[in-house]
Amino acid sequence: MATNNNMTVPHIIEDIDDIITRWVLADHPRDKCEVDIVRNDLKFTQIGDIEYHRIQDSASEAREVDHVTTFVNNTSSEQKHRITTQRSMRSSYSWSLTSGHTFGAMGGISLKPPGDCVEAGFQLDKQKHEETRDERVFEKIRSSTLDSEITVKPKKKVSVHLKTIEEDYVANYTIRYRVKGTVKAIIRDKRNTNVEGEAPEIFGSLEGFRCTSEDRSSCRVQFENKGIFMCKRELSQEFQVTEQDI
Numbered sequence: 001m002a003t004n005n006n007m008t009v010p011h012i013i014e015d016i017d018d019i020i021t022r023w024v025l026a027d028h029p030r031d032k033c034e035v036d037i038v039r040n041d042l043k044f045t046q047i048g049d050i051e052y053h054r055i056q057d058s059a060s061e062a063r064e065v066d067h068v069t070t071f072v073n074n075t076s077s078e079q080k081h082r083i084t085t086q087r088s089m090r091s092s093y094s095w096s097l098t099s100g101h102t103f104g105a106m107g108g109i110s111l112k113p114p115g116d117c118v119e120a121g122f123q124l125d126k127q128k129h130e131e132t133r134d135e136r137v138f139e140k141i142r143s144s145t146l147d148s149e150i151t152v153k154p155k156k157k158v159s160v161h162l163k164t165i166e167e168d169y170v171a172n173y174t175i176r177y178r179v180k181g182t183v184k185a186i187i188r189d190k191r192n193t194n195v196e197g198e199a200p201e202i203f204g205s206l207e208g209f210r211c212t213s214e215d216r217s218s219c220r221v222q223f224e225n226k227g228i229f230m231c232k233r234e235l236s237q238e239f240q241v242t243e244q245d246i
Contacts (some may be wrong), residue, residue, distance in 0.1 A: 016042070016103040016179075023202045024185045024195050034188040042181035042199060044103055047222065052171040052229070062235055067162040072246060073152040085146040085162050093231035095173075100225030101208065146239060153243075161240040169233045175225045179203065 017037075024035050073079045152158045180199050187193040200219040204211035213219045 013097055013099065014101055016101055019101070019206070020183055020185070020202060023197070024183075024187060028187055028189065028193075032189070036186045036188060037183065038186055039182070039184040042103075042179055042183060045178045045180075047176040047178055051174045053173075054169070054171045055228075062165050062167040065164045065166065067164075069160045070157060071150060071152045071160075072157045073154055074246065076154045078154060079152045081150045081152065083146075083148055083150055083160060085160070086143060093229070095227055095229045097225060097227040099208075100175075100227075101223055148239075150241065155246055157244045157246045159242045159244075161238075161242070163238045163240065165235040165237075166232055167235060168230070170228070170230045173227055173229050177223055177225070179221050179223070 020037065020040075021035050025033060067085060069083060069085065071079070071081050146162060148160075150158055150160060182196065182198050183202060184194070184196040187195060199221045200211050203209040203221045203223070204219060208223055210222045211219045212222065
């Protein structure tokens with residue numbers, strides 16, 4: 001069995017099931033045979049954390065959002081106010097898979113880069129996109145509430161500021177996987193041929209995969225998925241109270 005140590009990721013998105021079918025029919029004409037996958041025990045495990053590399057050219061300047069509430073006391077007595085500040089922000093995030101392999105509902109992913117950010121959860125649905133990318137855009141409403149008591153002295157004005165610093169975040173991401181297990185299939189031809197193989201035999205010599213050893217019994221097959229992740233992220237939130245004479 002050949003070993004591919006470079007794990008060069010092609011600029012193509014292909015489903016694992018399509019690769020299995022191609023492997024099963026390697027020595028048979030595809031237009032004259034049908035394939036039944038009678039057992040698929042492949043298991044996909046994420047290796048380590050998701051890597052993010054921010055795209056500096058697309059970084060935008062941080063934005064300051066200031067919400068102000070003012071209380072004026074024209075009386076000679078002290079006043080107390082209960083203030084509840086609720087901020088709702090419609091945040092958008094998008095991710096695109098630019099190269100790698102999809103594998104259906106087995107591929108639930110949660111993308112969340114360093115710092116506060118809307119979390120993007122998605123599934124690597126079964127589909128095939130040659131020389132293109134799979135891109136999805138989502139929106140969520142995120143709310144934050146601040147409850148406090150404000151004291152306003154006589155002949156004073158008190159202003160309450162809720163300052164939020166946010167920015168857009170754009171980064172390339174890389175997710176590494178390990179795949180192991182066995183596939184058993186039947187080629188529906190005149191003889192109903194049985195085919196069975198393990199992950200190293202199916203994927204080990206293909207571009208985009210890496211087999212860690214020549215020894216099939218100890219080999220671990222790995223591959224990478226790459227893409228772009230974009231979202232709004234909150235850098236800081238500051239609560240300020242100022243007092244002035246009136």
